[in-house]
Amino acid sequence: MTKHAFHRSRAEMLSERPPPIASRGVIGWLRANLFSNYLSAALTVGSIAVIALIVPGLIEWAFIDATLTGEIGKDCPSEGACWAWLDQRITQFFYGFYPPDAYWRVNVCIALLVPALAYMLFDKLPYSRYGRWFSLAYPVIAAILLVGGLGLEVVRTDQFGGFMLNLIAGLVGIVLSLPIGILLALGRRSRMPIVRMFSIGFIEFIRGVPLITLLFVAIILLPLFLPPQVTLDQLIRVMIIITVFASAYMAEVIRGGLQAIPQGQYEAGQAMGLGYWQSMRLIILPQALKISIPGIVNTFIGLFKDTTLVIIIGLFDILGQARLLQTNPDWLGKVDYETFLLAALFFFVICFSMSRYSLNLEKRLDTTRR
């Protein structure tokens, strides 16, 4: 028997051991993440410099030197932010010209929105069976509360305004553009020529025209073509246009997701005898929508910000309110930054929440590692 130099054999197998404890500490973390090489060190130093340059000045302007009380713009000295208007105007920034004694209706709407959304977005909530029904009924409840009827005093939609208007138009657009976008995306891949041509034509036309143009058409030109007895509320027209516009983009986002699903998934569904709509609903769309989440949320966020275009039909959303105040003789030249900053903050809170929710959703739906 020959024994080679490399001949070895284990007498005993090694037993399992826990992984080593990573004990790097703060310095180690800084080293690894912020100063790992010259470029990263330079970026770190540069970023700190920029932050140091901007943030202290901003804080000083917005908070330390700010004026919080006062009746008119003159009460604000020129340095520091002027927040004196908040007291009189914040309700208008939020509710527009909605009658103040009916503010509670908007508030109830918003309060009910929380469970309505929650039951749609999160599973595993208590009473989720009734919750889903509530979510479905919510749009009707909200419409009655906001517009009136059934014994509630009627509020005209041109009294809607402020951030509430952005929220309403945005939510309607979001809720409708997803299903419409799905149908358009499926239509574009349909084998039926008529359906396919219609979808392609619709998507390409809507995407090829600026939103403002569509809005003008809907507001100014449409009434010229429609018989005079047909009147469609202006706000509804705007919401339709915004929804339609977002749907075209949504359709393309979802088509991207559909294209990523391997042919085998369709075939497996077919082979088991599932029909077209069953396959779509149970197999294809859950996967395609999951892949499309970043694009879908992107479209939602874009749509939500597009709601500020209601200004062109003479409605005063939150930006409209900001412009109103800026051109008000009492406040002229004093509140330009402040009002926009507030509007930006409102939008940021909502858009950032959507973005966070989508990340959470992506993680929740990730079935590759659990």
Added chain:
Amino acid sequence: MAEADAAPGGAEDLIIEITGLNKWFGQFHVLRDIDLNVERRERIVICGPSGSGKSTLIRCINRLEEHQQGTVVVDGVELTHNLKNIDAIRREVGMVFQQFNLFPHLTVLENCTLAPIWVRRVPKAEAQQTAMEYLERVKIPEQALKFPGQLSGGQQQRVAIARSLCMKPNIMLFDEPTSALDPEMIKEVLEVMVDLAESGMTMLVVTHEMGFAAEVANRVIFMDEGQIVEQNTPDEFFNNPQSDRTKLFLSQIL
């Protein structure tokens, strides 16, 4: 055992009758004058070089591919444009794919219960119970609540088989079920298929696993250029191939 060239319309219990089948992909004549009768409980292995039309042939049986000439009759129902017939046949014919094609967003159990619940309208609890029985039969009941992405290739293919069986099909089609698997996993899948064959399932299997063919097939069919070149019992097929193409093919794969 089954007569390879048995005349159609005879006394036997034919479950698939394919006559004069022709199919084209554009200008490309992929299936040419195929005649094939399959008896109930028969196990047929189909082999042949790549591109010879094996997949296309078995996909014509559940209408994943549409044929242009000839007739395909499955369990007494002819495949035409009639959607009702197509649905009826698909309910009775299970298919296992090379790439498994499990639904990655559903658990193993949900994969298995989906079609019974939505196509056969079986109550959920009953569908789950059936699914667990079949998962047991393919020896992975403990994976029921996992997602396909967490299983090995061999386990996934066994789930795919169980998923098909949950529809209680009369016929099972296999399209190279082990070609995407590592060697150690091929065995576990073949074992399940042998077990299925022994239970009396009618099976059409496209495979190059000649050991499997020798063990369970009643008949081996060799295809080339869209035609059935030779068919025989496994014994005769392997030991006494008639055509030159068959001999060449066998010399390459054995």
